[in-house]
Amino acid sequence: QVQLVESGGGLVQAGGSLRLSCAASGRTFSLYGIGWFRRRPGKEREFVAAIGWSSGRTVYVDSVKGRFSISRDNAKNTVYLQMNSLKPEDTAVYYCAASRGGSGVKSGEYEYWGQGTQVTVSS
Numbered sequence: 001q002v003q004l005v006e007s008g009g010g011l012v013q014a015g016g017s018l019r020l021s022c023a024a025s026g027r028t029f030s031l032y033g034i035g036w037f038r039r040r041p042g043k044e045r046e047f048v049a050a051i052g053w054s055s056g057r058t059v060y061v062d063s064v065k066g067r068f069s070i071s072r073d074n075a076k077n078t079v080y081l082q083m084n085s086l087k088p089e090d091t092a093v094y095y096c097a098a099s100r101g102g103s104g105v106k107s108g109e110y111e112y113w114g115q116g117t118q119v120t121v122s123s
Contacts, residue, residue: 002026002098002112009094009117012086018119020081022096033103034079035110036070038092038119047105048094051079059105064090086121093118 008020022034035050049060049070058070069082079096094117097110 002028002031004096004098004112004114006094006096006114006117009119011120011122013122014086014088016086016121017082017084018086020083020094020096020117020119022079022081022114024077024079024098028077030100031098032101033099033109034070034072035097035099035103035105036079036081036094037097037107038090038094039116040089040092045095045107047107049081050103050105052103057103059103061105083119086119088121088123091119091121 003025005023012018031053033050033052036048037045038048039045047061049068051058051070051072067085072079096114098112099110102109
């Protein structure tokens, strides 16, 4: 099994930045990809970004391209989501998720999920 713990959320003004971290532990050798998802108030969970654990290949949802950047430090078993130029619409609980077989955009591809970290962007 894999355990994921998100951190780095908080309250920030529009235009500001936050860096989220996702620390993985357990049987991390089985991981293929890590993704970030979010739940905005009153909405379903949505894909944000993903990265291949070994390859480093990345993919982003269009709404965050140019503002968010996903990266990983394999030695630390940690994935990061750098969020710049934050907008009130980015307010959400952000979750990291780990996959054994892919790094795509669908939540069903991910077997392990963290508990989430709150990001609030004020106007």
